[in-house]
Amino acid sequence: QRCYSQAFDDPDLFRTKALINGQWFKKLNSFPVRNPSTQELIAEVSDCQLSNYEDAIVGGKATFDKFRHTSPQERSVMLENLGNLLVENKQDLARLITLENGKPFRDSLGEVLYSASYFRWFSQEAVRMYGTVIPGPGGNKQMFTIKQPLGVVGVMTPWNFPSAMLARKVAPALAAGNTCVVKPASETPLSALVIGWLCQQAGFPSGTCSILPTSNTAEVGKLLCGHDLIKKVTFTGSTRVGRLLMAQCAQDSKIIKKISMELGGNAPFIVFNDADLDKALTGIIGCKFRQSGQTCVCANRIFVHKDVYDEFAARLVKTMTSTFNLGDGFNERVTHGPLISAAAVEKVSKLVEDAKEKGAEVLTGGKKADALGPYFYRPTVLSGVNESMDIFHTEVFGPVASLVKFEDAEEVIKMANNSDVGLAGYFYTQDISKAQEVALKMETGMIGINTSAISDAALPFGGIKNSGLGREGSLHGIEDYTELKSIVLQP
Amino acid sequence: QRCYSQAFDDPDLFRTKALINGQWFKKLNSFPVRNPSTQELIAEVSDCQLSNYEDAIVGGKATFDKFRHTSPQERSVMLENLGNLLVENKQDLARLITLENGKPFRDSLGEVLYSASYFRWFSQEAVRMYGTVIPGPGGNKQMFTIKQPLGVVGVMTPWNFPSAMLARKVAPALAAGNTCVVKPASETPLSALVIGWLCQQAGFPSGTCSILPTSNTAEVGKLLCGHDLIKKVTFTGSTRVGRLLMAQCAQDSKIIKKISMELGGNAPFIVFNDADLDKALTGIIGCKFRQSGQTCVCANRIFVHKDVYDEFAARLVKTMTSTFNLGDGFNERVTHGPLISAAAVEKVSKLVEDAKEKGAEVLTGGKKADALGPYFYRPTVLSGVNESMDIFHTEVFGPVASLVKFEDAEEVIKMANNSDVGLAGYFYTQDISKAQEVALKMETGMIGINTSAISDAALPFGGIKNSGLGREGSLHGIEDYTELKSIVLQP
Amino acid sequence: QRCYSQAFDDPDLFRTKALINGQWFKKLNSFPVRNPSTQELIAEVSDCQLSNYEDAIVGGKATFDKFRHTSPQERSVMLENLGNLLVENKQDLARLITLENGKPFRDSLGEVLYSASYFRWFSQEAVRMYGTVIPGPGGNKQMFTIKQPLGVVGVMTPWNFPSAMLARKVAPALAAGNTCVVKPASETPLSALVIGWLCQQAGFPSGTCSILPTSNTAEVGKLLCGHDLIKKVTFTGSTRVGRLLMAQCAQDSKIIKKISMELGGNAPFIVFNDADLDKALTGIIGCKFRQSGQTCVCANRIFVHKDVYDEFAARLVKTMTSTFNLGDGFNERVTHGPLISAAAVEKVSKLVEDAKEKGAEVLTGGKKADALGPYFYRPTVLSGVNESMDIFHTEVFGPVASLVKFEDAEEVIKMANNSDVGLAGYFYTQDISKAQEVALKMETGMIGINTSAISDAALPFGGIKNSGLGREGSLHGIEDYTELKSIVLQP
Amino acid sequence: QRCYSQAFDDPDLFRTKALINGQWFKKLNSFPVRNPSTQELIAEVSDCQLSNYEDAIVGGKATFDKFRHTSPQERSVMLENLGNLLVENKQDLARLITLENGKPFRDSLGEVLYSASYFRWFSQEAVRMYGTVIPGPGGNKQMFTIKQPLGVVGVMTPWNFPSAMLARKVAPALAAGNTCVVKPASETPLSALVIGWLCQQAGFPSGTCSILPTSNTAEVGKLLCGHDLIKKVTFTGSTRVGRLLMAQCAQDSKIIKKISMELGGNAPFIVFNDADLDKALTGIIGCKFRQSGQTCVCANRIFVHKDVYDEFAARLVKTMTSTFNLGDGFNERVTHGPLISAAAVEKVSKLVEDAKEKGAEVLTGGKKADALGPYFYRPTVLSGVNESMDIFHTEVFGPVASLVKFEDAEEVIKMANNSDVGLAGYFYTQDISKAQEVALKMETGMIGINTSAISDAALPFGGIKNSGLGREGSLHGIEDYTELKSIVLQP
Known part of the structure; x- marks a missing residue:
């Protein structure tokens, strides 16, 4: 029986510690991740608690206050680097996916490239965050709109595309100048952690994208929804959980939170x-x-x-x-x-x-x-x-x-x-x-x-009815990660 | 002391009965509306109950199933008619506003024209609901997006601009092919009812825009948020109430509801x-x-x-x-x-x-x-x-x-x-x-x-932070009343 | 044999004198216009000479220097008025078309409405001449584009749609703030002159749209192409003449002239x-x-x-x-x-x-x-x-x-x-x-x-190959009548 | 006195033979290129005659018939490769520029990066050639627009930015699926030829971009303007020559030719x-x-x-x-x-x-x-x-x-x-x-x-008055290299 190798070309890509504000945390408790094909233990992974999330959020806000002032060109280059790093390391990244998700290696390779395509796409969108000049109908004013980033984005990703679903959310968030706190699915944290590592290699500042594996999914979801420094929550998963998160956002948060949800289908x-x-x-x-x-x-x-x-x-x-x-x-x-x-x-x-x-x-x-x-x-x-x-x-x-x-x-x-x-x-x-x-x-x-x-x-991805809110990817994908500001100038 | 007349040029514009699916309801209980300048009773107005709202919603859905198939041009003409009717009857409409809101008559006239400008604007946007042709990057597919209406929209409007805030919500909703169930502020229902009447004169089918005054604000808000046939809730008012409605949408509704909120400022x-x-x-x-x-x-x-x-x-x-x-x-x-x-x-x-x-x-x-x-x-x-x-x-x-x-x-x-x-x-x-x-x-x-x-x-209107979600008016205003559908064709 | 009446409801709409800078010229020579169905003489129409055109062009420039500063809203209202006037007078305008072009009266009615649809469309586009805010990729600059009108536009229209082809060119030209000097086909000048008249009724300033019938087609075409104050020439007609005009623009004019051509098809x-x-x-x-x-x-x-x-x-x-x-x-x-x-x-x-x-x-x-x-x-x-x-x-x-x-x-x-x-x-x-x-x-x-x-x-109209240059109507139609100005601001 | 080296890291980048349909022509006559700082001979460069251009044009058309069917993604990757190759070889490319143009080496380096930025930009625009879905106002039709390439583009570039001006024209032309025949300035052919070489390395098919140095500028310009297989001429240079080319396009060509001109300023x-x-x-x-x-x-x-x-x-x-x-x-x-x-x-x-x-x-x-x-x-x-x-x-x-x-x-x-x-x-x-x-x-x-x-x-580049026609770069830059096709579907 012929096999694709499970050996990693670059062992640094096999990461099990949480990434919080640029630091890889070694002293945290851990939880096991197992191969669904074999039930073998793949790794013990950092099990982040609410206090770790709190740190990541506060750090994410501090980073945001600087990161938002990077130029579109700088963010574009970082995202392009990141996409290139995914492609260069596609074998290892596909190994991680097959290990923890179980999907055939060829499908995993396809996912890595699909994931990279989002970093690449939003690298290009970062320099195309156009606003509109609206001539004042009355003739004496100039009106225009610009797009500005939101702040810290809470990102919750699923296990079925542990790399690509993260890319589809994190890429536009970073392109627009936001920072991210990511809760990966507990079944597939390795595919998320490696992107945190590659973000660092790509030049993103510490704290731009924290990745916090946790077995405490419900409490963490509630924290992200309720936290006043989290300006937006984006989630891909079941309609049941999505609706729960929406209720938590509305009830627990003192701020009106933007929400993107990619939920179930039929x-x-x-x-x-x-x-x-x-x-x-x-x-x-x-x-x-x-x-x-x-x-x-x-x-x-x-x-x-x-x-x-x-x-x-x-x-x-x-x-x-x-x-x-x-x-x-x-x-x-x-x-x-x-x-x-x-x-x-x-x-x-x-x-x-x-x-x-x-x-x-x-x-x-x-x-x-x-x-x-x-x-x-x-x-x-x-x-x-x-x-x-x-x-x-x-x-x-x-x-x-x-x-x-x-x-x-x-x-x-x-x-x-x-x-x-x-x-x-x-x-x-x-x-x-x-x-x-x-x-x-x-x-x-x-x-x-x-x-x-x-x-x-290039195509807007998203559902109607109870399949969610918002559209990911495409010329529209960055909109959900920005505020539209209207400016009227009377010269 | 010189006075603007309170006498109406067209007594038909002074309407006190609820408009439900094209019918003016006479047998309902009523509540008083008073002039804030003088405390005088202006009118006894229908006090709609939850069952009336239920009727309006169900009827709104039935109407929607036909109204959505009207052509952009037909909807454009109806909205243009409506805008023209506001302008033609601006004196009477301004009288209603000053009566129930108290603002100076000249300001009321200004509001009527501002209100008409939204019907006019969205009359023009109705024929400009462009989608995008996205050439398939791989070369063998055609991809494109179209915009489709949502269904019945629940509209809650404030007393400070009883005509214009309604126009800003109803105009894009109707332009896109939705139907509306409107809860006007209990202080200023007359300025809303008259628009229901003018909708009828403008050619809108029965049930396109029901207007239901009520003194039972809290329960009605909860009903609109929780009702599965209401696909979207749009509200202008306080941040406190806005947050409450958002929670009700998330908790009480079995469907994931679209929400637009124009809330408080500072x-x-x-x-x-x-x-x-x-x-x-x-x-x-x-x-x-x-x-x-x-x-x-x-x-x-x-x-x-x-x-x-x-x-x-x-x-x-x-x-x-x-x-x-x-x-x-x-x-x-x-x-x-x-x-x-x-x-x-x-x-x-x-x-x-x-x-x-x-x-x-x-x-x-x-x-x-x-x-x-x-x-x-x-x-x-x-x-x-x-x-x-x-x-x-x-x-x-x-x-x-x-x-x-x-x-x-x-x-x-x-x-x-x-x-x-x-x-x-x-x-x-x-x-x-x-x-x-x-x-x-x-x-x-x-x-x-x-x-x-x-x-x-022509300018996007809306806030950030706790001032709301969504943008009204402008080239973006119709987006909040539509779904984006992505279509991929492999020829 | 039943007949549509040839009698005019409003005799003022039957106009035979040239309109130059707001004046109806009575003392010019004339040429005959005949009904192609019957060969009967319809009217003797002013036969404008080059000197008349010179006057119209110079006056058009003087008008432009003021007209360009009207507000989008003002131009929008004038164009809407004009469109409404066409609809209100559609019987008379259709009579003119059938008289001089010969087409069945019902087709003429259709053309008048089609013509009106362009004034209406560009009335709406006048307030939508959006530019783009382009965030400076380097982060420290604001860049944006605006659209500005060109100046005097030379308009040459054909006899087969004597009303609609004029509308399709004049409407966007005026919407953008240009002024027009129109040479109608010598077979069908009445359908053009009446639009000049209606422009006046609609509120357009004198000199905004001069209409100069002439039998001296070739010389006038050469003048328009060669005149330095004509910033753009737009022509609908045969490929042969179109190519000739293009050569004249390139050779005779000291300025680089913008050109739109809707030419022959097969x-x-x-x-x-x-x-x-x-x-x-x-x-x-x-x-x-x-x-x-x-x-x-x-x-x-x-x-x-x-x-x-x-x-x-x-x-x-x-x-x-x-x-x-x-x-x-x-x-x-x-x-x-x-x-x-x-x-x-x-x-x-x-x-x-x-x-x-x-x-x-x-x-x-x-x-x-x-x-x-x-x-x-x-x-x-x-x-x-x-x-x-x-x-x-x-x-x-x-x-x-x-x-x-x-x-x-x-x-x-x-x-x-x-x-x-x-x-x-x-x-x-x-x-x-x-x-x-x-x-x-x-x-x-x-x-x-x-x-x-x-x-x-709403659809871009125009050809490829030798069928012409440019697109008329639609969201793109105003582009050919504007300059794009790029502005970079270093704050 | 310290010097930047004139020695080339990759001698293959020093190219003196014409590139015609993928072949480097060795047997042609030549003309000298001299360093304006020193009057030293830099190279003897192929002196292309009209027959060589004829070959390039015919070959360009044959290549176009296949190249137009490459996918947006394929063209995007080739352009990205090309941009990357410019960056990787920037020292050598800057050497060429300083040699033949005389500008300081640091400025030459800047030009190479600026040149690369256009290949990069249009690599990204190649997958964003969006059309518009225009809902039929009457409701029963679907209307949409697509953009299609033109064919063979004749490109004439100046000596002052011998690399960047070429990039600004060739990049959008190729992005849209056209092929190019380039006449570089006779003072600076080496900076053009090297891009032909790098196109080959980047994966572009033979005949996509032929580069033909010539001392016979006037005749070649006339040929490009008059040739029926050249669908578009784009030129950067003096207003005098620009106007001459426009006249030749109008007179000598049997086809109506698209024209872009970036001419003089003041x-x-x-x-x-x-x-x-x-x-x-x-x-x-x-x-x-x-x-x-x-x-x-x-x-x-x-x-x-x-x-x-x-x-x-x-x-x-x-x-x-x-x-x-x-x-x-x-x-x-x-x-x-x-x-x-x-x-x-x-x-x-x-x-x-x-x-x-x-x-x-x-x-x-x-x-x-x-x-x-x-x-x-x-x-x-x-x-x-x-x-x-x-x-x-x-x-x-x-x-x-x-x-x-x-x-x-x-x-x-x-x-x-x-x-x-x-x-x-x-x-x-x-x-x-x-x-x-x-x-x-x-x-x-x-x-x-x-x-x-x-x-x-990212900014539209171009002038008004006698400074030219068309805009280069930016979200608009690809428009001048495409035809807009309008499609109406009655289902």
Whole structure:
């Protein structure tokens, strides 16, 4: 069995201590981080307490008071350096991701490059924080707007893209002149800490970006939301936690806090009868099973027109059985890794059992892969899923494709929109009129037409309904990290 | 004593019944609206209950499902009609404002035109809801963004600009294709109801804009924040209430709600020693005493350089005593009207007393004008105000100019920024370097340099810190009433 | 036979004297304007000489020096007034158009509204001449851009849309603060003069927009191009004349002159085999035969896939024969009017004869309609047109639909692009991939997909290749009438 | 005497053969390039004939047909590579500039970095060629705009910034997907050829950027303007030549050609009596004497208020005499180099003599520095210059500061605007009202307020009046190298 190496080219990139105001803290308690493929201990990592966060926040404010006065060009260069460092060290960074997240090494490499693309993008946006000159309609005044940074930003990131989700938040924050206090997911702190290290190498001043691993997630979240020096909270995670944080921001903080939230999805994926099935299959493989279904834009409900339902299902199963390899992400032949935890496996298991009980048919998979380890679940296709089943209404976050048969466009749009969240959605049709109609009516923040590869630093990323607030990346991504100031000059 | 007439040219514009889904409700209970100048009863107005709001919201959603499909051009024409109707009926609309708010008739006329300017502006923005074509960096995809309306918007408006604040929220909401459920301030419902009537004349479909007066402010606010069909809440009012509403949105609603808040201010007004004192005097008269100090952008702390302090104070007092006339807004000679309530007078009184006790000197005014009525307070100048006094830290919302003497620029910027809110700020200097520095450092959302007349439909209006979230008016004003949808097309 | 009235509601709108710096000149020589339907004399119109133009230009400069300082709001209101006046007087203005151009009265009404839409659009753009605040990358400078007007603009307009083409140029010119000297087509001066009159009613100062009919087209064009006080020349007309004017600008003028040119087209119109033929028929009727084929965006070469060629041709002929009525535009039953001149009829005739000789088949029409008058040519369909025929390479500007049969997409795109001009192009397909591909590859400035109704004040109008320079209308339309000034401030 | 080395780190960067479609032509005739400091022969360089240009153009078109389909990301990376290569090889590139242009080595280094900044900027703009989604006002259509490249661009560059002016044109051209045929100034071909070499190293395909030195400037200019495959001509140079090229474009070309022209200036530099004289002195040293006055944005007329005239003149002379060192640019102590040619020296000499005859006083300099070499002219200050002198109306392009005394603002603005060109202008005042007024009234495309350092890749560069057409650099710089295509979709 061939393996990608787990040995690090640069051991300095394997960092386990918290980074607080430029210092690597050695004396803190620690908590264990384990490889979800093997349950092996990867590292004991600093377990930051509220007092450490307090220090980071206060230091972040002091740093901000200077950092905000760096020039756009200086910040641009630092961010470019950082992006370059990610690319140069992509092998090591991918090792960290596969170690703590479990995803196949090739996917980890892809994530590192995706992560770097955000630092690069916002390096370029840093020198493009344009305001507007608004000629005074009355003729005697000059009016204009400028954008200014906010202060210390509280950043809470998830375990499924431990590098890229951090990059997508930290890059625009720093580009605009803010400083960051980052709480990485406790499952994947190493991928965050290494970016703290690379920030230092890239020239960012001490205190610009503190990274504080913690096992005390709930209390820390509450602290960040309630702290008056935290001007903005940005979070990617579940809708449940997101709503809790929003309430804490509103209740616990004496200041009115800006909030960005990228929360859960329940993405519809519609295959019309005039779709290019090759494209649709490629699409579903990519967006249903990537990272074993653990992305927020994963297709969650796959609606297939009755005319092509059987063919699509058969081809999907055939592709999966002939090309998927479940296992440890460091194995070169592996295409799909474990889930993140036992709880995740249990949740998926339960959803599949519920669907089966209510009439769904398992075309492939449908059970755990205990032989590989406790966190593995077999890539699964369920046929005959309908709105009575829990799996229709729940973000699975696992490798289960739920096929729903439909007959006409109006019906399927209604079903697709039958969800209280709306992050991503996809549909496949060659018909230009149908494409236009569905694109307008589908209630999601992002839509892929004949593609499921929608993530790009240049595209606004974000959801509607209960999928969140704000947009990340793109020409708009820096807005959420700035204040607009209006100035009127009477000469 | 000469008077502007209180007689209405078009009696249909004097409306006291709630407007719910296009129906004027006659059978509801009522509450009294009184003239703050005279305490006379103006009208008994429908007192809407939660069930009425429920009806309006459900109807607003049903209307939205059709209204969203009107064309930009259709909405543009309706809004233009509405703006024109305000201008055509400005005399009557100004009568309503002076009746229930008390402000001088000329100011009321000005408000009507200002209100109309928002309908006109967003009539023009309705056909300019541009999205962006983003060429796929990888070359094989087309990416673009579009803006779509949200749904039913809950609108809560204040009594100080009962017409204009409603216009600033309703105009962009309707321009984008949303529908509105409006809770006007209980002190000034007539100025809101008449806009409901004019909406009907302008061609807006029933249910597009329901106006529901109520005396049950707290419960209704909670309902709007908690209701799942209300996709967005927009509020102008105090920071205290704004924070409460934000908490209710986060806690009571099952949906993640968009929020816009225009809250309190504590505007600094700085007169440097190189200022053009004529301009500064004009500025302070306009922005401290307009509406007897009851605007959110009123100068609240007037910092005057020691070199020009005495001259400025003397000229200010002289201008006030020679040109101000306190009284009933319908009297043609009156320049300044009453405060909105007994509580408002008490609050001002108490702040002045506190300042006096702590050493402030009353240069003019400093007491109630009981002879005119219980809600009148004399235009006042306090000299020697400092940070120990409550009035330094409190939004006065009354006709009191608090003068603070300062010596150097750094000191005064620090004092000016010593506030947890930041809506508007003003400063007067002829020096271009100082102007640039202070404009960058002053922590407010809007800044007037050598002018206090900063309100314009073309300028983004809004605050930072605890002064709110979001921007109203301008090229940005429609953004808060839309969702950005990202579309990726793989051809 | 029912007729629209030729009687004017407001006789003041029938104006025959030149308007120079606010004066209506009575003592000039005149030239006759005739109705192309009947050859009747409509009016004797002032025949302006070079000295009159000289006066208008010098006066336009003097006016500019004041007009440029009007506020955006003032110019916006004047333009809105002007647009409203066009709408209010649309019957009379349409009468003028039908009289001198010959187009059916309903089309003339449509043109007046289209014309008004430009005044309205640029009324709104006048208050949106935004510049950009560019934060100095080095941090210590503020940079920004503003837009300023140019000066006197020389405007040369065509006879086919005598009102709308003038509006599309004059509206942005005035919105930005320029003044105009207009040379209308000698065939249609009345439709221009009336706009001069309405400018006066709308509040524009004398000299803002002088209108000088002339029979001395060539000399006047040379004067405008060569005059140092004319800062910009804008022209809509033939490519031949456009190129001549450009050379004169470069040679005769001591100043570097800005130029906008909307020149000839040779629009391809492609019907793929998967097209919605109903849409395609509606499209071709609209864009081939409107104004009897005398628009610059008329379909000139109609490529039809062999699978649907016969059906499309048959349905086209059937529609034409059952719904077209050739005749005087004031006759209510008439759908299509005469050509503009005997020369135009001769040109069309010759092109049809050439095509017939080279093998094209006449499916309907194919000859003059002498019985109706000397300028009438029968709506014609030619089948079997190919690249050997003159009609393939010539802008017909007459009611002749040239059908070309094709087999595959690559071939038809190549044929469509086989032209030295590229103004508009159209194609019909339901396939989203094909639509994307053809839209990218078709070498024209404007493209209609499944529609031929592409003209809208909100859309940039203009061509590539030899179809011109610059874009009219839309968010970009004001750019061609302004200078961008870059300002760097070191505070 | 200490010297910067003339030895090249990488001899491959010293290139003398023409680069045509990726081939380095060895068999061509040659012409000599000489060092203006020493008159020594630097190299014999390929002397391209019209047939070579023909080959380059045809090849450029063939390359374009493929290169236009590269992805934005690919072009972005190539441009970034190119920018990085300039930075990495800055010593050698600066050597080339100092060798053939004569400017001090430190200035040459600065130019290389400035040149690199354009490749970097447009690397970033390549992935930001946004179009606009324009919602159809009528509601049933989608309208949008995209930007597409033009084809082969003819690029003519000057000798005063032989690297940066090329970069400013070639970078946006390539970013948008065009190909280039470059005619460098015959005085400075080496600085152009090396960029052709580095383009190859950066990954650009053969034929993307051909560089053809020639001594046959006039004929080649005519060819580029007249050639139908050249879709755009961009030129930086004198107004005289620019106007000639424009005429050739209009006359000789069968196609309507896009044109960008950066032509001569006659920059006013105004020192008001409230100016910060330190800033003003720094400014005038930088923008009058940099490159010995041979930049198009050099201050040409220095207006000084009478109150500060004597002080300013005295301090200027003192600074010059104490800090300037004239000589060979490779000498480390040298601050100012030679002029480009004997003709340049003669022109300057003649202008100074004329001024002296008409009453100007020489405060310092005022003659050639023959001892250093035939192309050296001593840095000069003329006092008492007025509008009667040729030097007031002529772009000096040499190290002569012409001081004009003035009394009031209106007068000086009028004098400053008394010029048929308007590229850059500068003024120094601390008064915000005056700054605003002068910035609006000064008739130049670029304005520096209290600074003369206005060149930045982020700022639009270009002039008004006879100083040219188009804007280079900035968010607008790519527009001149693209066509805007409007697309209307009826779904």
